[in-house]
Amino acid sequence: MAAVSDFIDGERLWQRLMQLARFGETAEGGVDRPALSETEIAARAQLVAWADEIGLDPYTDSLANLFLRLEGEDPNLPPLLIGSHIDSQPTGGRFDGVYGVLAALEVAEAFKSSGIVLKRAIEVVAWTNEEGSRFAPGMMGSAGYAGLRSVETIHALRDGAGTTAGEAIERVLAHDRNIPQRSLKRSAFGYIEAHIEQGPILENLGIPLGIVTGIQGKRTFRVTVKGEENHAGTSPRSVRKDALVTAIAIIDALQKAVWDREDVVRFTIGHFAVSPNAPSVVPARVEFSIDLRHPDADTLIRLGDLVAPIAKGHTGPCAVEVTQLLHDAPLVFAEEMRDLLARVASASNFPAIEIASGAGHDARHLHAICPTGMLFIPCWKGVSHHPSERIESDHALAGAKVLAQAVERLVG
Amino acid sequence: MAAVSDFIDGERLWQRLMQLARFGETAEGGVDRPALSETEIAARAQLVAWADEIGLDPYTDSLANLFLRLEGEDPNLPPLLIGSHIDSQPTGGRFDGVYGVLAALEVAEAFKSSGIVLKRAIEVVAWTNEEGSRFAPGMMGSAGYAGLRSVETIHALRDGAGTTAGEAIERVLAHDRNIPQRSLKRSAFGYIEAHIEQGPILENLGIPLGIVTGIQGKRTFRVTVKGEENHAGTSPRSVRKDALVTAIAIIDALQKAVWDREDVVRFTIGHFAVSPNAPSVVPARVEFSIDLRHPDADTLIRLGDLVAPIAKGHTGPCAVEVTQLLHDAPLVFAEEMRDLLARVASASNFPAIEIASGAGHDARHLHAICPTGMLFIPCWKGVSHHPSERIESDHALAGAKVLAQAVERLVG
Numbered sequence: 001m002a003a004v005s006d007f008i009d010g011e012r013l014w015q016r017l018m019q020l021a022r023f024g025e026t027a028e029g030g031v032d033r034p035a036l037s038e039t040e041i042a043a044r045a046q047l048v049a050w051a052d053e054i055g056l057d058p059y060t061d062s063l064a065n066l067f068l069r070l071e072g073e074d075p076n077l078p079p080l081l082i083g084s085h086i087d088s089q090p091t092g093g094r095f096d097g098v099y100g101v102l103a104a105l106e107v108a109e110a111f112k113s114s115g116i117v118l119k120r121a122i123e124v125v126a127w128t129n130e131e132g133s134r135f136a137p138g139m140m141g142s143a144g145y146a147g148l149r150s151v152e153t154i155h156a157l158r159d160g161a162g163t164t165a166g167e168a169i170e171r172v173l174a175h176d177r178n179i180p181q182r183s184l185k186r187s188a189f190g191y192i193e194a195h196i197e198q199g200p201i202l203e204n205l206g207i208p209l210g211i212v213t214g215i216q217g218k219r220t221f222r223v224t225v226k227g228e229e230n231h232a233g234t235s236p237r238s239v240r241k242d243a244l245v246t247a248i249a250i251i252d253a254l255q256k257a258v259w260d261r262e263d264v265v266r267f268t269i270g271h272f273a274v275s276p277n278a279p280s281v282v283p284a285r286v287e288f289s290i291d292l293r294h295p296d297a298d299t300l301i302r303l304g305d306l307v308a309p310i311a312k313g314h315t316g317p318c319a320v321e322v323t324q325l326l327h328d329a330p331l332v333f334a335e336e337m338r339d340l341l342a343r344v345a346s347a348s349n350f351p352a353i354e355i356a357s358g359a360g361h362d363a364r365h366l367h368a369i370c371p372t373g374m375l376f377i378p379c380w381k382g383v384s385h386h387p388s389e390r391i392e393s394d395h396a397l398a399g400a401k402v403l404a405q406a407v408e409r410l411v412g
Numbered sequence: 413m414a415a416v417s418d419f420i421d422g423e424r425l426w427q428r429l430m431q432l433a434r435f436g437e438t439a440e441g442g443v444d445r446p447a448l449s450e451t452e453i454a455a456r457a458q459l460v461a462w463a464d465e466i467g468l469d470p471y472t473d474s475l476a477n478l479f480l481r482l483e484g485e486d487p488n489l490p491p492l493l494i495g496s497h498i499d500s501q502p503t504g505g506r507f508d509g510v511y512g513v514l515a516a517l518e519v520a521e522a523f524k525s526s527g528i529v530l531k532r533a534i535e536v537v538a539w540t541n542e543e544g545s546r547f548a549p550g551m552m553g554s555a556g557y558a559g560l561r562s563v564e565t566i567h568a569l570r571d572g573a574g575t576t577a578g579e580a581i582e583r584v585l586a587h588d589r590n591i592p593q594r595s596l597k598r599s600a601f602g603y604i605e606a607h608i609e610q611g612p613i614l615e616n617l618g619i620p621l622g623i624v625t626g627i628q629g630k631r632t633f634r635v636t637v638k639g640e641e642n643h644a645g646t647s648p649r650s651v652r653k654d655a656l657v658t659a660i661a662i663i664d665a666l667q668k669a670v671w672d673r674e675d676v677v678r679f680t681i682g683h684f685a686v687s688p689n690a691p692s693v694v695p696a697r698v699e700f701s702i703d704l705r706h707p708d709a710d711t712l713i714r715l716g717d718l719v720a721p722i723a724k725g726h727t728g729p730c731a732v733e734v735t736q737l738l739h740d741a742p743l744v745f746a747e748e749m750r751d752l753l754a755r756v757a758s759a760s761n762f763p764a765i766e767i768a769s770g771a772g773h774d775a776r777h778l779h780a781i782c783p784t785g786m787l788f789i790p791c792w793k794g795v796s797h798h799p800s801e802r803i804e805s806d807h808a809l810a811g812a813k814v815l816a817q818a819v820e821r822l823v824g
Contacts, residue, residue: 199646218645220691231796232680232703233630234611234770239794244681245667248660255657268644269656270691272684279632279682279701281797289691291644358646382651384643385693 004404004412005348007110010397016102017396020046020086021094030387031094035087035129035140036064036168041175043086047101047126048179054109056124058179062151064172065141066126067182070108072118072411078187078370080411082107082403083125084195085141085362089133093389095379100194101126103400110404118411120189127362128169135165142362146369147186190337191366192406194375194399196391198359200382208398210355210376211341215364216266216295217330219304223250223288223311227318230282240282244274246318247286250311257310258292258303265303266293266358295330295356331364337373344405350398359384373406375399416816416824417760419522422809428514429808432458432498433506442799443506447499447541447552448476448580453587455498459513459538460591466521468536470591474563476584477553478538479594482520484530484823490599490782492823494519494815495537496607497553497774501545505801507791512606513538515812522816530823532601539774540581547577554774558781559598602749603778604818606787606811608803610771612794620810622767622788623753627776628678628707629742631716635662635700635723639730642694652694656686658730659698662723669722670704670715677715678705678770707742707768743776749785756817762810771796785818787811 023043024033033039044066048058056068069079084100104124111118127145132138135157143149155166173181197203202210227243251269258267271289290307294300308322338354345352355376366372377399380390435455436445445451456478460470468480481491496512516536523530539557544550547569555561567578585593609615614622639655663681670679683701702719706712720734750766757764767788778784789811792802 197646198643199648200651216645229798230794231610231771232682233628233678233705233772234609234796235678235794236611236675237677237679238675239612242680244684248663248667251660252664255660263648263650265649266645266647267649268654268692268694270644270686270693270695271689272656272686272695273689274682274684277683277685280680280703281682282680283682283684291692293645359643360645382642382647384646386641 002114004110004114004116004408005401007113008106008397008400008404010393013102013106013396013400014393016050016105017094017098020098020102024088026387028387030389031088031092032090033086033088033092034090034134035131036134036165036172040087041172044126045175050105054112056108059182060173060176060179061182061184063141063144063154063184064128064169065145068105068108068124070111070118070122072120074120077120078189079121079123080189080407081123081125081191081366082407083127084193085127085130087129087131089131089385091387092385093387095196095389095391096198096384097130099196099377099391099396103194103396103403106400107404107407116408116412120411122407122411130362134159139360139362139365140165142365145184145186146365148365148368151184186369188366188370190370190410191363191372192337192375192403193361193363194377194403195361196379196384197355197376198379198382198384201355202376202378203380203382205353207351207353208377208395209345209350209352209402211338211345211352212333212357212374212376213338213354214295214330214332215357215360216293217297217300218291218293218326218328218360219300219324220326221290221307222323222325223290224321225286225318227284229276229284232280232282235282241317242282243286243318244283246314246316246320247288249314249316250320253310253314254307257306264294293358297330300330331367333367333373334371337371340406340409341373341375341402344409345402348401348405350402375403414526416522416526416528416820417813419525420518420809420812420816422805425514425518425808425812426805428462428517429506429510432510432514436500438799440799442801443500443504444502445498445500445504446546447543448546448577448584452499453584456538457587462517466524468520471594472585472588472591473594473596474581475553475556475566475596476540476581477557480517480520480536482523482530482534484532486532489532490601491533491535492601492819493535493537493603493778494819495539496605497539497542499541499543501543501797503799504797505799507608507801507803508610508796509542511608511789511803511808515606515808515815518812519816519819528820528824532823534819534823542774546571551772551774551777552577554777557596557598558777560777560780563596598781600778600782602782602822603775603784604749604787604815605773605775606789606815607773608791608796609767609788610791610794610796613767614788614790615792615794617765619763619765620789620807621757621762621764621814623750623757623764624745624769624786624788625750625766626707626742626744627769627772628705629709629712630703630705630738630740630772631712631736632738633702633719634735634737635702636733637698637730639696641688641696644692644694647694653729654694655698655730656695658726658728658732659700661726661728662732663700665722665726666719669718676706705770709742712742743779745779745785746783749783752818752821753785753787753814756821757814760813760817762814787815
């Protein structure tokens with residue numbers, strides 16, 4: 001008997017990746033496809049057209065999540081979900097998110113072609129607004145689906161132009177008027193998301209697959225340093241309240257405190273704003289962000305708890321405020337899913353390693369309601385969220401094959 | 413015989429200071445009077461009206477410098493210039509610049525009232541665009557007068573709105589059509605500028621007058637750090653090219669290298685811009701400014717020459733460029749002027765100390781063509797370029813009296 005993975009067509013998958021990349025294509029060869037935009041509506045229509053050709057039934061919901069369903073023997077059993085998202089960062093690439101959706105579509109088509117009977121339905125899913133660059137916070141559709149945020153809260157969010165997410169969703173659903181809208185339901189048998197690694201580890205090791213152990217925890221902070229504006233030529237150091245000097249002392253001390261030989265800690269000052277920011281004026285105010293991540297819950301707590309005391313210990317003559325904005329504990333995916341993915345990778349002779357996810361994914365939210373797993377494929381130099389984002393078609397194929405076999409073991 | 417300083421009227425001087433502060437008055441109690449603006453044109457008309465009442469002859473030139481002349485016995489001898497400027501920073505105060513012009517006007521009126529015969533003319537001067545916040549670089553009128561910049565170069569400068577300095581000057585001169593326009597001449601017998609200290613030293617010591625020894629030297633640099641954008645969650649420290657981390661290492665090393673126990677070095681990072689400046693993105697680029705000042709030429713050379721090697725020694729994985737934008741050597745005012753000012757202060761029983769100027773002034777340019785001196789009076793907490801700029805009327809009076817006596821010794 002033929003295995004489902006024999007029906008996975010790498011060439012077809014690659015062509016679809018290239019085709020979807022045209023929606024929001026940029027001059028630099030990347031993709032700019034904001035969540036719930038006209039560009040995403042067009043890409044979504046393309047997904048539905050493919051689903052029609054394959055024979056999948058499309059559904060949507062009040063958050064405009066898109067599901068393409070391949071029915072199983074018992075339509076009443078909760079479906080197995082496979083997918084990711086198709087929105088991008090403003091200067092995004094062609095594969096982040098899209099790969100997971102199109103690999104899942106390829107798996108559904110392979111099942112259809114194989115004639116294998118499924119015990120329960122599988123649904124290819126594209127979650128709404130994973131990136132969070134138009135409406136923040138991101139991972140919006142999966143958060144609503146998993147019941148972690150209310151639909152009302154989500155609908156009330158506004159983008160930079162003042163449009164609410166509710167209005168933007170309404171516009172998408174108007175285009176989807178031929179697609180049945182289901183109530184937001186929270187019963188899923190499981191969820192598997194394939195994704196590019198967004199880091200350099202698989203590429204550096206020359207390994208085509210990563211079995212994701214979990215998503216590291218994340219704490220973010222805003223630090224505000226208030227000093228006093230002064231004349232760069234006339235004010236002696238002893239009377240200055242230089243907010244930049246204090247900010248630098250704080251950052252220097254924090255860097256030393258969180259440093260680890262193993263290079264597991266992720267510590268980033270990405271945002272740093274100075275006021276009045278004029279060359280001959282002593283800075284009166286600095287505001288900077290801290291992004292701290294770690295896969296171990298206790299370490300994340302210990303390191304994050306150092307931020308406020310270290311900042312307070314290096315105020316110099318300035319006033320310093322530390323505000324924690326987010327504390328997401330690390331998450332470990334269901335052992336059954338990790339084992340299953342490792343077994344099918346090994347059975348297919350694809351080398352695979354366990355790997356932690358540095359970035360957040362919709363899988364974080366699905367993990368709250370069903371056994372969830374993730375599969376990484378390598379990406380060029382670990383680059384993502386950039387026009388130069390690139391993957392190998394062999395890796396794309398390997399990921400889809402392993403995903404297909406995992407699905408077969410779960411619902412075949 | 414009465415001395416000229418007996419005719420100095422402190423109350424009149426204070427009233428004029430308050431009256432001129434109305435031109436460009438801000439809600440915060442400060443002044444916003446851009447160079448060559450409608451506001452400055454109105455303030456200028458007020459100066460000319462006072463000159464008419466006193467009996468001074470107004471003149472202007474192709475840079476819109478304003479001269480109010482009190483004729484001397486021999487009209488052919490080069491005049492003694494006394495004054496400063498009346499333009500302000502956008503969030504400026506009531507005294508920076510204006511005090512020097514109105515103290516000079518008070519001196520001219522005192523001579524007029526005293527009946528003392530002057531061997532040569534004195535001219536009260538308001539130089540065009542000292543601040544440099546509308547057209548950069550500043551000290552424009554005095555630079556042209558001293559022949560240090562060409563009129564053509566100055567006329568070609570543009571403000572943020574695209575207006576050239578030439579056009580703005582033309583508009584001012586159209587208002588001044590009744591004021592004779594002289595050729596830009598460079599023969600002056602001497603120049604004395606009274607000014608607020610813009611630093612805390614006189615106030616801290618409780619001394620009303622500072623005899624300015626000179627203007628400290630200044631070197632400015634732009635440092636550009638080029639790294640690589642990366643994902644804050646996924647990229648290990650070992651592969652990052654974090655431009656902010658490198659910038660902080662450079663600044664930290666520079667701060668240590670230029671530190672002096674005596675607190676004479678002025679070292680300021682006033683401008684610091686991060687790109688893309690997003691909390692979850694490793695910074696790809698940082699550009700920051702360095703403003704370094706010192707009264708000693710050799711020390712300024714030695715410290716400034718450390719900038720490039722220290723920056724190059726702390727590049728980490730990034731590329732670093734250092735560009736020097738300015739190197740103004742320190743300047744020591746003519747000994748005869750410093751001695752004269754010290755003698756008249758002492759004769760008037762006003763305590764005075766020698767003091768270096770941290771800020772630049774039009775006197776820097778006049779120094780190139782004639783014996784030049786400066787007189788400082790204290791200002792509240794050393795604050796300048798701010799609505800809270802404040803002086804004591806007693807100090808304003810003391811400065812005007814000493815200025816009057818110095819002028820009398822020079823040309824009486």
